[in-house]
Amino acid sequence: EAGVVQSPRYKIIEKKQPVAFWCNPISGHNTLYWYRQNLGQGPELLIRYENEEAVDDSQLPKDRFSAERLKGVDSTLKIQPAELGDSAVYLCASSPTILNEQFFGPGTRLTVL
Amino acid sequence: SQQGEEDPQALSIQEGENATMNCSYKTSINNLQWYRQNSGRGLVHLILIRSNEREKHSGRLRVTLDTSKKSSSLLITASRAADTASYFCATALQTGANNLFFGTGTRLTVIP
Numbered sequence: 641e642a643g644v645v646q647s648p649r650y651k652i653i654e655k656k657q658p659v660a661f662w663c664n665p666i667s668g669h670n671t672l673y674w675y676r677q678n679l680g681q682g683p684e685l686l687i688r689y690e691n692e693e694a695v696d697d698s699q700l701p702k703d704r705f706s707a708e709r710l711k712g713v714d715s716t717l718k719i720q721p722a723e724l725g726d727s728a729v730y731l732c733a734s735s736p737t738i739l740n741e742q743f744f745g746p747g748t749r750l751t752v753l
Numbered sequence: 754s755q756q757g758e759e760d761p762q763a764l765s766i767q768e769g770e771n772a773t774m775n776c777s778y779k780t781s782i783n784n785l786q787w788y789r790q791n792s793g794r795g796l797v798h799l800i801l802i803r804s805n806e807r808e809k810h811s812g813r814l815r816v817t818l819d820t821s822k823k824s825s826s827l828l829i830t831a832s833r834a835a836d837t838a839s840y841f842c843a844t845a846l847q848t849g850a851n852n853l854f855f856g857t858g859t860r861l862t863v864i865p
Contacts, residue, residue, distance in 0.1 A: 644795070680857070680858075681857055681858075682757075682841050682843070682855030682856050682857055682858055683796070683841075683853075683855050684855070685852055685853070685854075688852060696852060731795060731796070733795075733796075741786060741798040741801055742786075742796075742798065742853065743798065744788075744795035744796040744797070745795050746794055746795045747794075747795050749793075
């Protein structure tokens, strides 16, 4: 069974540029999460989807971050414009339901110069 | 602020020794999970323990949970060099959805 797929794995951009990350969850997993992990820290939740509905986006900086999960499968996370402080690893995870363990992708390491 | 806090922040042991990591949290939980993260990789789920459980085993892993002290421990027995990684505890709160709150992690180094 394929795991959670994320792309790109690495991204380097200059500040004020836009950037997008893509995630393909495990087939059949209804719940999808986006996390941000700063260096030396644990992941912090940005947004959680149940199918195509964003049910918890309270930690998403909505002035510059946006996300979508069309058709309840793949998801994209966008930052526009990026700031220096956005440099981090962005992790996508999925689970069959909200009560199960979460399966993480390899993450996208973003560097903003 | 993050819900869980691991202790110690870093741990270095010889291969074959046991490694114990602790996690403390602040509010009532539905369950607590332990994850491993190798350098530059995503997190891998190790074990989930529910609030009504006190101990759980999986291979060389043993997890305990003390809800009265709001703490958990992860024991890795007979450690191997391949166990070198960061270990995170994550709590799912009793109220609301199963959003996980991660601690800052314990960096384990197993010396061959």
